[in-house]
């Protein structure tokens with residue numbers, strides 16, 4: 537039987553995603569102020585092998601040829617983030633013209649190559665000067681973030697059609713304040729929900745500011761990891777509900793519904809704050825789309841000894857090279873997209889990140905490097921997106937994570953997610969077979985799947 541031909545909507549965005557600290561390098565160049573990730577990566581023991589973002593892919597200096605590489609792949613869109621500290625070195629106040637000019641030149645070159653920018657305002661690299669003033673623990677950060685957002689909106693909204701306020705607030709609150717494994721490295725259950733709330737207030741303040749000056753689209757990017765109970769026992773079902781509320785609903789629901797899931801009281805206990813209604817009103821600013829970062833699912837088992845969720849995830853069969861063994865589970869993406877369709881009124885959705893790191897086979901030098909596992913992963917997950925579209929989900933674009941191998945936060949350079957291989961000694965970019973596969977998918981709007 538011939539395979540039914542797959543076609544995506546006519547104006548579907550096909551892109552790759554990156555973030556400033558992970559690919560740019562030159563973190564202090566041209567007047568830029570340091571971020572919490574500059575400090576964190578330069579603190580011994582915080583990042584594997586002592587890796588830092590000082591050079592990484594050197595995109596800050598190679599951006600012109602990198603944009604030309606994106607064009608050669610046939611991308612019609614590119615998701616990247618702006619380093620807050622390049623634009624406002626102290627986080628507020630003085631604007632660093634050289635920093636803003638860099639991003640303006642990048643946007644102009646992308647547009648000249650027919651590539652639509654999707655710009656993230658915050659992808660974890662908070663200016664260190666603001667962390668010194670309390671960072672995400674200080675309620676004033678909502679105003680600081682709106683001030684920064686306004687500077688960028690006024691300069692670029694005539695050319696940038698797609699804005700994102702925050703990338704994955706859950707990761708910042710959970711990694712940076714609950715478990716302390718990401719910058720700024722706090723481990724405190726009383727801080728985590730406050731950081732989470734202030735992140736969402738900043739999101740609301742930036743959207744509110746955008747409505748006064750902007751004419752395009754703005755949304756929020758969340759990581760969604762669907763939770764499946766390991767058994768139908770009451771304990772496992774309750775643990776699964778807690779895990780889903782803590783990761784998947786804690787940010788979407790204040791943004792879309794203006795309320796927090798009740799299960800958070802079970803997670804945070806007496807650390808769970810009570811917020812004024814006015815805060816929730818600020819957070820619930822109408823947004824134009826939801827960005828979903830999907831990588832894997834979690835099978836959840838109750839574990840009363842596990843902090844703070846009293847649950848653990850059960851490792852599955854085929855998984856990627858992530859330390860926590862992220863399972864390859866494309867059905868989870870279908871389930872996630874239909875869950876959003878049904879639970880939140882079928883909002884416009886972009887898959888703003890999807891990808892995998894594998895221990896790619898030993899690389900033989902040459903024009904193309906073989907990464908069959910990543911090709912298989914992308915094929916299955918892009919097909920999952922198409923399945924969700926056929927079942928009525930309003931999906932408008934897909935961004936593969938990532939364009940290049942890059943700085944994988946606390947894992948340093950040990951994890952490679954790129955469609956393009958990065959030689960960190962020579963900075964040579966080499967396409968992997970997944971890049972060629974993705975190019976064909978884009979050129980045929982999905983038919984090459």
Ligand SMILES: OC[C@@H]1[C@@H](O)[C@H](O)[C@@H](O)c2nc(CNc3ccccc3)cn21
Pocket residue numbers: 555558703704707759829831889937944945953
């Ligand atoms: O880990 C791969 C990427 C990372 O490089 C991006 O900067 C970030 O946006 C990103 N988010 C996820 C998924 N969310 C997540 C879940 C658990 C721990 C850490 C991240 C994966 N990734």
